[in-house]
Amino acid sequence: MLTFYHSPQSCSNGILLLLHEVGAAFETRIIDLRAGDQRRAEYLAQNTKGKVPALGLPDGSVLTEFPAIAMWLADSFPEAGLAPDSAIKRARISEMLDYIVGSVHMRGFTFDKMPQKFLSDPAGQATLRAHGRAEVARGLGFLSNALGHSAFLLGDFSAADAALFYVLDWAEQDGGYDLPANLERCLARIRTRPACLAAAPLLRRPQG
Numbered sequence: 001m002l003t004f005y006h007s008p009q010s011c012s013n014g015i016l017l018l019l020h021e022v023g024a025a026f027e028t029r030i031i032d033l034r035a036g037d038q039r040r041a042e043y044l045a046q047n048t049k050g051k052v053p054a055l056g057l058p059d060g061s062v063l064t065e066f067p068a069i070a071m072w073l074a075d076s077f078p079e080a081g082l083a084p085d086s087a088i089k090r091a092r093i094s095e096m097l098d099y100i101v102g103s104v105h106m107r108g109f110t111f112d113k114m115p116q117k118f119l120s121d122p123a124g125q126a127t128l129r130a131h132g133r134a135e136v137a138r139g140l141g142f143l144s145n146a147l148g149h150s151a152f153l154l155g156d157f158s159a160a161d162a163a164l165f166y167v168l169d170w171a172e173q174d175g176g177y178d179l180p181a182n183l184e185r186c187l188a189r190i191r192t193r194p195a196c197l198a199a200a201p202l203l204r205r206p207q208g
């Protein structure tokens, strides 16, 4: 049994999708980021980085970092058909995962959504937010070109689309970004996958 540390509406939404895609048996522990659960001793004892996603493995260790968890799930459940069967496909999936998480998320959305984490003065925050929004817009342009007329980023659905899913969902739900039409169609395609429908109850923060 796997233990999944998850905060609805965060980037761990992508790992939730993958857990359902591969049909893994897992239990979910909700880490409420707004309440600061990620900084509590109980969670830090599991993941000293104080972030989600994290995945408790059967051997008792905890795996962190979205790209690493995504590739581990694909490789550990090959029957799900998400495991790359060649070095180049594997490299292309890693390339997309690293770009989406490392650039679009960390250097784009993070600055747009949370400039106050980095700067206290309002003018500086506005500049940082504008920089973040420009990075996201650039990233969406790149991803739209990469997707082209394909159904998913690398043809068939892959681990990279789980990262695409959460950034597109942020762009549409929280960010007020204009999604290029092909990315919008891809997001709709992912949302209707059985795994995404199964994940739905834990994708959004409870209201109120």
Ligand SMILES: N[C@@H](CCC(=O)N[C@@H](CS)C(=O)NCC(=O)O)C(=O)O
Binding pocket: 010, 011, 012, 033, 038, 050, 051, 052, 053, 064, 065, 066, 067, 101
């Ligand atoms: N590089 C990390 C990024 C994880 C990350 O930034 N998670 C955010 C949620 S989207 C988080 O846990 N933030 C809580 C905090 O920084 O206090 C990964 O790939 O998993």
